[in-house]
Amino acid sequence: MIIATRELTAICKSGEKKPVVLRLESPVQEDGGWRCWYEIDFPEDGGPAQTRRSYAAGDDTMQAIQLGLMKLGTELHFTSYHKEHKLFWDEGQEGSYGLIVPKNARDLLRGDDVTYYGN
Numbered sequence: 001m002i003i004a005t006r007e008l009t010a011i012c013k014s015g016e017k018k019p020v021v022l023r024l025e026s027p028v029q030e031d032g033g034w035r036c037w038y039e040i041d042f043p044e045d046g047g048p049a050q051t052r053r054s055y056a057a058g059d060d061t062m063q064a065i066q067l068g069l070m071k072l073g074t075e076l077h078f079t080s081y082h083k084e085h086k087l088f089w090d091e092g093q094e095g096s097y098g099l100i101v102p103k104n105a106r107d108l109l110r111g112d113d114v115t116y117y118g119n
Helices: 061-077 103-108 112-119
Strands: 002-012 017-025 027-031 034-041 050-056
Touching: 017 061, 034 061, 050 061, 061 103
Parallel strands: none
Antiparallel strands: 002 017, 017 034, 027 034, 034 050
């Protein structure tokens, strides 16, 4: 069951703006722990559209959600869209997605994310 969504905007190679949709699912108990699945829907952009689906595992639901958000945020920061300054949440807030990342990825943060999630 999806518990949270967010829509970002990517500037594609054509210059067209297209949505990048993020989804976080409710944690499920598996193998003695909890898994929080997430998806990132990337637009068609010189190649076929693609969905990345993965999960984070935690000892309880809270940890699984927190790690799922961190992993989702980290994946976004390693995309070519982020590296090329072509991904944003709100217009004029380039590179700010409102998602936490682990401490060793905080050097990738930009905009308001540095203020709220940096250091």
